[in-house]
Amino acid sequence: MDIIITEKQGEFIGSPAFETLFGGAAGGGKSYGQLVDALLYALKYEKSKQIIFRRTFPDLERSIIRTSLDMYPREVASYNNSKHVWTFANGSIIDFGYIDNEKDVYQYQSAEYDTIRFDELTHFTEFMYTYMISRCRGANNYPKGIKSSTNPGGVGHTWVKERFIDIGVPGKVHECKMATGETETRLFIPSFVTDNKFLMERDPGYVKRLDALPEKERKALKEGNWDIFDGQYFTEFDRKIHVVEPFEIPKEWDRYRSLDYGLDKLACYWIAISPKGEEYVYKELYESNLIISEAAKRIIEVNGDDKIRYTYGPPDLWNRRNDTGKSAYDIFRENGVILRRSANNRVQGWYSVAEHLKVIDEKDEQTGEVSKIAKLRFFNTCLNIIRTLPSIQHDEKNPNDCAKEPHELTHGPDAIRGFCIERTKATKIKSQEELDYEESIRSRRKEGILGIAGRHTTRSYINYGG
Ligand SMILES: Nc1ncnc2c1ncn2[C@@H]1O[C@H](COP(=O)(O)OP(=O)(O)OP(=O)(O)O)[C@@H](O)[C@H]1O
């Protein structure tokens, strides 16, 4: 029997993590990868026990069972049609199972499996998944694991995204804390239809059919985009474009900070601007329960030696508190962090964030190759803004505004809004009147007519080169 696998299927089969998700776009070879992996495991570990789940029996029968009947060699295994189980000559078994309702999990109360597999994981609820994790055990020393495959979307979209996508860079094993306080390892391996040369060769029209889907479905099924849902505010957000590998920022680039402060959360971002005007959010400080003096101390610690032009803060930090007569601004200042007030118009601010996220084509001068880029990008280490910016929704009453609930999602985006609106002001296209005015000031200053006051008047029109 000859089985050739794709590179991504190889990564899935070789995953060293306890929980692995093979996911993303449609047609990437996920279900096939599950079946090859299960077969190899069954052959390698005698008397091993595995189960492959789909949410419903018809789903199971139409897809995974049918493919296994085509693929598995009868010399080493036989299929029992009424029990839905493959039994191998070496005593290994692969069960097929489905969990229609949450209470169905109790059928597996006394079961034990070395490997548990879920195909189309987002069709399951989190309870179904975590309950089945408890069935992954055995008195042998075979490697234990939960291996899943899925597209984005479906009832389980949010918990699957939180469990596998929001934890950090794809393709890397992450140590994650469980509810019990113990840690375990998780790995997300993205796959796209283009990773599956078998399908690309056999059915070249498939990609075109994915392209013809409505935008939301296309983003999920073709691009494997996890950041899509109804009511999403920043639909332009795309991890492949807006999230980048960290790199050393050249010393001469301008750097800014922008923060949102509350006792419940300090969200502070460090943003560097390239000479071309690209904006890189390169550091994130995201901590709870810091009083202002502690918040300032943490900002200074995280800042290190970075030279910062301005630190933007929202206008409410200038409100004086009745008891002390001091504002948050005053206390930040006393503790070494001098803030600059950012404009407070929320809607204008969100438009400005959207403008910075806008995806545009960039042509390489030399090769002529066109690639998609955006002005504002995030280092992949800034986990919370990457999680919250695409999750924030439209406000129900004023669709131009972002929703203030869930409150937890607002801190990072609020801080980034402060930066974007100030930046838009600083780099706005000047009207002829403003240009004439600046020119007149420049010439008058040359003639020694204007001093400091003149410099002040022009400040809001300084172009920082964006
Ligand atoms: N290694 C392989 N060798 C031969 N054919 C393959 C291989 N991997 C995948 N295929 C074929 O490519 C097609 C898509 O694969 P598969 O169904 O596993 O993708 P999927 O990611 O599960 O898709 P979906 O998102 O639709 O569930 C199938 O026809 C499958 O048989």
Ligand SMILES: [Mg+2]
């Ligand atoms: Mg599949």
